[in-house]
Amino acid sequence: MxxxxxxxxxxxxxxxxxxxxxxxxxxxxxxxxxxxxxxxxxxxxxxxxxxxxxxxxxxxxxxxxxxxxxxxxxxxxxxxxxxxxxxxxxxxxxxxxxxxxxxxxxxxxxxxxxxxxxxxxxxxxxxxxxxxxxxxxxxxxxxxxxxxxxxxxxxxxxxxxxxxxxxxxxxxxxxxxxxxxxxxxxxxxxxxxxxxxxxxxxxxxxxxxxxxxxxxxxxxxxxxxxxxxxxxxxxxxxxxxxxxxxxxxxxxxxxxxxxxxxxxxxxxxxxxxxxxxxxxxxxxxxxxxxxxxxxxxxxxxxxxxxxxxxxxxxxxxxxxxxxxxxxxxxxxxxxxxxxxxxxxxxxxxxxxxxxxxxxxxxxxxxxxxxxxxxxxxxxxxxxxxxxxxxxxxxxxxxxxxxxxxxxxxxxxxxxxxxxxxxxxxxxxxxxxxxxxxxxxxxxxxxxxxxxxxxxxxxxxxxxxxxxxxxxxxxxxxxxxxxxxxxxxxxxxxxxxxxxxxxxxxxxxxxxxxxxxxxxxxxxxxxxxxxNGIELITVGGNSDGTFEQSGRIVAGLYDYFLVRGQDSATEKNWYLTSALSPVTPVNPDPEPDPQNDPIPDPKPEPAPADRVVRPESGSYLANRVAANTMFITRLHDRLGETQYTDVLTGERRVTSLWLRQVGGHNRFRESSEQLKTQSNRYVAQMGGDIAQWYGNGNSRLHLGLMAGYGNSQNNTQSSLTHYRSRGQVEGYSVGAYGTWYANEANKTGAYLDGWIQYGWFKNQVNGDGLATEKYRSKGISSSLEGGYSFKVGEKAYDSYWLQPKAQVVWMGIKADDHREENGSMAADGSSGNLLTRLGLRAYAQGRHDSDADKQRLFQPFVEINWLHLMRDFAVEIGGEENRQVGAKDVGEVKLGVEGQINANFNVWGNVAQQIGADGYSDTSAQFGVKYLF
The missing domain is CATH 2.160.20 (Pectate Lyase C-like)
Structure with a gap:
């Protein structure tokens, strides 16, 4: 090779x-x-x-x-x-x-x-x-x-x-x-x-x-x-x-x-x-x-x-x-x-x-x-x-x-x-x-x-x-x-x-x-x-367990995942909107050896309770707060209305006032499963912009006002212990007018009216659910009348009674809202009417040391009966839940109003309302007014 x-x-x-x-x-x-x-x-x-x-x-x-x-x-x-x-x-x-x-x-x-x-x-x-x-x-x-x-x-x-x-x-x-x-x-x-x-x-x-x-x-x-x-x-x-x-x-x-x-x-x-x-x-x-x-x-x-x-x-x-x-x-x-x-x-x-x-x-x-x-x-x-x-x-x-x-x-x-x-x-x-x-x-x-x-x-x-x-x-x-x-x-x-x-x-x-x-x-x-909505069926041995994760809600109700309750369904799993009450188990009696026991008939099971969602309580509380937080009475807004300049008799034409209110409310609803409580804060201010005087001492005031309010609430279910938290925050603008008869001895009648427009942002946040946000708005108006008469007098002090009545139209309405889960939430009625009948007893006077000063004080006690035309209600999924206990409410209010000097007035009070079904409302108010 x-x-x-x-x-x-x-x-x-x-x-x-x-x-x-x-x-x-x-x-x-x-x-x-x-x-x-x-x-x-x-x-x-x-x-x-x-x-x-x-x-x-x-x-x-x-x-x-x-x-x-x-x-x-x-x-x-x-x-x-x-x-x-x-x-x-x-x-x-x-x-x-x-x-x-x-x-x-x-x-x-x-x-x-x-x-x-x-x-x-x-x-x-x-x-x-x-x-x-x-x-x-x-x-x-x-x-x-x-x-x-x-x-x-x-x-x-x-x-x-x-x-x-x-x-x-x-x-x-x-x-x-x-x-x-x-x-x-x-x-x-x-x-x-x-x-x-x-x-x-x-x-x-x-x-x-x-x-x-x-x-x-x-x-x-x-x-x-x-x-x-x-x-x-x-x-x-x-x-x-x-x-x-x-x-x-x-x-x-x-x-x-x-x-x-x-x-x-x-x-x-x-x-x-x-x-x-x-x-x-x-x-x-x-x-x-x-x-x-x-x-x-x-x-x-x-x-x-x-x-x-x-x-x-x-x-x-x-x-x-x-x-x-x-x-x-x-x-x-x-x-x-x-x-x-x-x-x-x-x-x-x-x-x-x-x-x-x-x-x-x-x-x-x-x-x-x-x-x-x-x-x-x-x-x-x-x-x-x-x-x-x-x-x-x-x-x-x-x-x-x-x-x-x-x-x-x-x-x-x-x-x-x-x-x-x-x-x-x-x-x-x-x-x-x-x-x-x-x-x-x-x-x-x-x-x-x-x-x-x-x-x-x-x-x-x-x-x-x-x-x-x-x-x-x-x-x-x-x-x-x-x-x-x-x-x-x-x-x-x-x-x-x-x-x-x-x-x-x-x-x-x-x-x-x-x-x-x-x-x-x-x-x-x-x-x-x-029986419930059938979700899971099992043909063989049903040894596995299926447990609910998170809330299951629709409309007004909570749903629950449960195993079937009888021999035909016990392998399967269902969604039910009711909870069966637990029957208490009593210990068996000691057997009598000389007598054959005679079994008692098996008791019929109690009907299951449909479980109402706590969110309905929050929707209710939001609606009540939006409709009531800016309601004012004459004395809430202006304090004592009869003061004039004691030296000159000058009638003040303009004034500026501010009031602040804090309150706590508790109520239940129609299913008796939910308890709701809320806290609120309200600030309102306004002032007279014009006055007119008639024969004698009568006069007519016209003023403007505006307000801010915030209310937060919490609702808990007694059956599920789920909670819901609500909040409403809003503003109002309005006008008021007041007429005083002003007899020479300060007795006489008064009429007071106002109208306001309010708008609010609302939210409801239930346990395990998405936060729901919606808005509400509307008009509220009021007409109040009363009469003051003297019942006694002593030195620098005088004693008075003032019966009064008020009618308030509450027209704040929430927009219809579709929740993340698909349920529709809406107000249950288009408006409501509140009436109040009351009696105010007060004393007006000064201390001996203030004889040569312009300082006056007026302590008072007031009782009222408040009546709603209808219970506040909300509809979720087409079914209604109502606030209860607030349709007829008794109120006691204690406070004092006073004139510090010719230009500066103050007032403050606390009030307690009691209704049926555990309804209560407690509030405290402080106000000031400056006259120009």
Missing amino acids: RNLGLGNKAGFFIIAATYLHTFPSQAETLSGDTTHIDFTNKNISVVGSVTVTDASRHWPGLVFSDGNGTLDLGSGSSVTSIGFGTGDPSHTYAVYIRGNNNSFKADDLTVKSVGSGGRKYTIGVANESVGVNDLSHMELTGLTSIDVTSNQTVSGILSQCLPLASSGGTSGCNSAGLNYIKAEDLLITLQGGEASRGIESAGLGLSYRNASLTSSVKNDNAYSYGLYSLNGYLTSSGNTSLRLSGEGKTQQVIGIYASGKNLYNNNTLSLSLDGSAEITLSAAATSTGSTFRGVMADNANARLNDTSVVFNNQATTDSSNNFYGIYSRRGSVTVEGNYSADFSDYASKAKSVVYLYAPDNGNIQLNKNVSLGSERTKDEAFYAMYASNGASINVNDGKLTSYGIIESSNAQINANAGDNSYIWGRTSVKNGGQVNLTLSGQHSVWDMTANSSLTDLALNQSTLNFLNDGASFKTLSVAGDYSGQNGLIVMNTQLGDDASPTDRLEIAGNTSGRTYVAVNNIGGQGADTI
């Missing part, structure tokens, strides 16, 4: 080469009717560039050997083939080994094959022997760059077993584990017409470290594979990046494709990637009716590490393209690392999308985090997982993010989702299929978008949310068992009577553990229930 070597400047330019047995030291033109270089039984070393052009015969190429040859292109060599493929058949190889026991080496090799015709296989090894020791091999170190263009088939790098091809796929070139193309880093660019195969192992071994592949096909019915193992063994120790695109109609584009059993070394795997794989599949705007698969195993087994599939659907109209993330048929795909699949854009224009697809006994195994789709690209027609005809999909313990349908038809899907998982979509079992879902972790959620069915379900501190889309209620059917380990189920119900529409959980098997249930009211206004 001869060893031939060429220097660093050597090169070839070959037009048509015959078998060459010697190599010149300089480039020259060779001729002949064959187009390959034979290095059979030769050892050749070449460093430089080689160009082959204008070949037109079958199997043309740069290197070709029948066996026992070695070719070493050294480091930095390049091979360029131009214009191959006009012959028939038109297969061309730029670098090709065919035969047995050949060896090819190159470092940092660049290969380029261009031309409009021919099927271009750029780098290839084709072994013809099935013997372990006879196989040819190729070693590519450094970076191997491949660039191929043709309007037919293009291939980047191929390791092929010819006996496998000739035998129809029943035997291969067996080896104990050698890889017959071994490459380090690959950079491949392919542009094909009818087909493109990037890195291919066909019955022979091929390994590489890192690869970056870009490929496109243009013709209709074309196909494109990034990595392709056909009965071979394809492995990688590094990272793989694949970018494939299709531009025609009805194309097949596959990122990673393993087909057929490994006939090369009897390994159970046909493809194994230790590093990451990033796959981008693009459908051009002209692509229609095509199928894009990220990873496909067809009667083959593939093992991957971190893998991502990105679909770039550039079609802006409905393209009828189909997209599959992983497709495993009669084989298996195992992803040891993280897996993700999603669209970069125009996901909605796809015909069908399945992120994990296992038909016909296929298997998909995902062992770490899995992400299928995204919030941005979600579509209820997409499938996150689909298994059929004996196939299986297994998601094991990692974080699962899934957007789309999970469906099994005569197959099995097992999803064990760890913490921080999120599932959006529905599940479905058909034709005896199984879907077993375990959702774990307090941050894991399944948003169920439509009616669903599965086999076994376990919620371990996680949440199942029956997603409310406003269209319909949903049912989840569990054919097997349900387990809850402090899980949460969020359901939606139109809360009303027993027949109310609702989400449902139907469990055919057994239940275990503890699960919390929260219920959202969807437009229900509340109603009486008998």
Whole structure:
């Protein structure tokens, strides 16, 4: 055997080469009717560039050997083939080994094959022997760059077993584990017409470290594979990046494709990637009716590490393209690392999308985090997982993010989702299929978008949310068992009577553990229930417990989650708007041994109480406060009204007054379940703007006033101990007018009237419920009259009685308000009328030491009877709740009014009101007035 070597400047330019047995030291033109270089039984070393052009015969190429040859292109060599493929058949190889026991080496090799015709296989090894020791091999170190263009088939790098091809796929070139193309880093660019195969192992071994592949096909019915193992063994120790695109109609584009059993070394795997794989599949705007698969195993087994599939659907109209993330048929795909699949854009224009697809006994195994789709690209027609005809999909313990349908038809899907998982979509079992879902972790959620069915379900501190889309209620059917380990189920119900529409959980098997249930009211206004609204049914052993989480409210009432109360319903769980009273248990009497005991008849159960929400107490308190906080009486507003300048008798024309009130109120409502108390603060100020005087001492005052008020209340239920807190804050503006008869001895009648406009901001915040905010506004007015007469006199003191009456119209009304839970809240009546009859007894005088001063004091006591035309009421969900005890109220007021000097008056009082049913109101007031 001869060893031939060429220097660093050597090169070839070959037009048509015959078998060459010697190599010149300089480039020259060779001729002949064959187009390959034979290095059979030769050892050749070449460093430089080689160009082959204008070949037109079958199997043309740069290197070709029948066996026992070695070719070493050294480091930095390049091979360029131009214009191959006009012959028939038109297969061309730029670098090709065919035969047995050949060896090819190159470092940092660049290969380029261009031309409009021919099927271009750029780098290839084709072994013809099935013997372990006879196989040819190729070693590519450094970076191997491949660039191929043709309007037919293009291939980047191929390791092929010819006996496998000739035998129809029943035997291969067996080896104990050698890889017959071994490459380090690959950079491949392919542009094909009818087909493109990037890195291919066909019955022979091929390994590489890192690869970056870009490929496109243009013709209709074309196909494109990034990595392709056909009965071979394809492995990688590094990272793989694949970018494939299709531009025609009805194309097949596959990122990673393993087909057929490994006939090369009897390994159970046909493809194994230790590093990451990033796959981008693009459908051009002209692509229609095509199928894009990220990873496909067809009667083959593939093992991957971190893998991502990105679909770039550039079609802006409905393209009828189909997209599959992983497709495993009669084989298996195992992803040891993280897996993700999603669209970069125009996901909605796809015909069908399945992120994990296992038909016909296929298997998909995902062992770490899995992400299928995204919030941005979600579509209820997409499938996150689909298994059929004996196939299986297994998601094991990692974080699962899934957007789309999970469906099994005569197959099995097992999803064990760890913490921080999120599932959006529905599940479905058909034709005896199984879907077993375990959702774990307090941050894991399944948003169920439509009616669903599965086999076994376990919620371990996680949440199942029956997603409310406003269209319909949903049912989840569990054919097997349900387990809850402090899980949460969020359901939606139109809360009303027993027949109310609702989400449902139907469990055919057994239940275990503890699960919390929260219920959202969807437009229900509340109603009486008998057995309750059926939420959860259990066909097997009902050992699991379902406990209410948070408030469940509708209209005026609270609802509660309870187990069925009789043998027909005791396995099931219901929502009821009533609580059955607990019957006290008395100890059994000592038995009389001489007499047979005669059992007492079983007592009839007491009727259940409908449970009124405490929020109704807050709505009531807000309404009462808005209507009453700015009500004034003559003396509340002006103090003693009879003072004039004692030195000059001057009648003051203008004045400015201010009063401040603090009060505490308690009341109950018509159900007798709620107790409400409130605290209020009111500040009002005003002043006379005009006075008119009549005959004698009579006069008429006209003034303006404004006020600010704030009231905060708290209501508690005696049945549930739930609380509600309310607040009302508002302002008022108004005018008043007062006429005094002013007889010479200060006796006589008076009339006082006012009108005010008030506007208020209200809020109600019940335990566990959203804060409700609403506004109220309206007009209030009053007419008061009284008569003062002297009943006694002593030195500087005089004693008086003043009977009086007042009528007040209260027209403050709240806007109708829809609560977050869907209930309508409104005032129960459009207005109310308050009447007051009272008697005031007072003494007026001064101390002896104030005889020469302008200081006067008037202590008083006053009693009143107040009567409301109707009880204040509110309606929630169309049902009314009323304040009770305030319709007829007695009042006692004690105070003092005085003139400090000719310009400054003060007054203060405390008052206590008592009504029925525990009603009470306590207030304190202080006022000042300055006369100008």
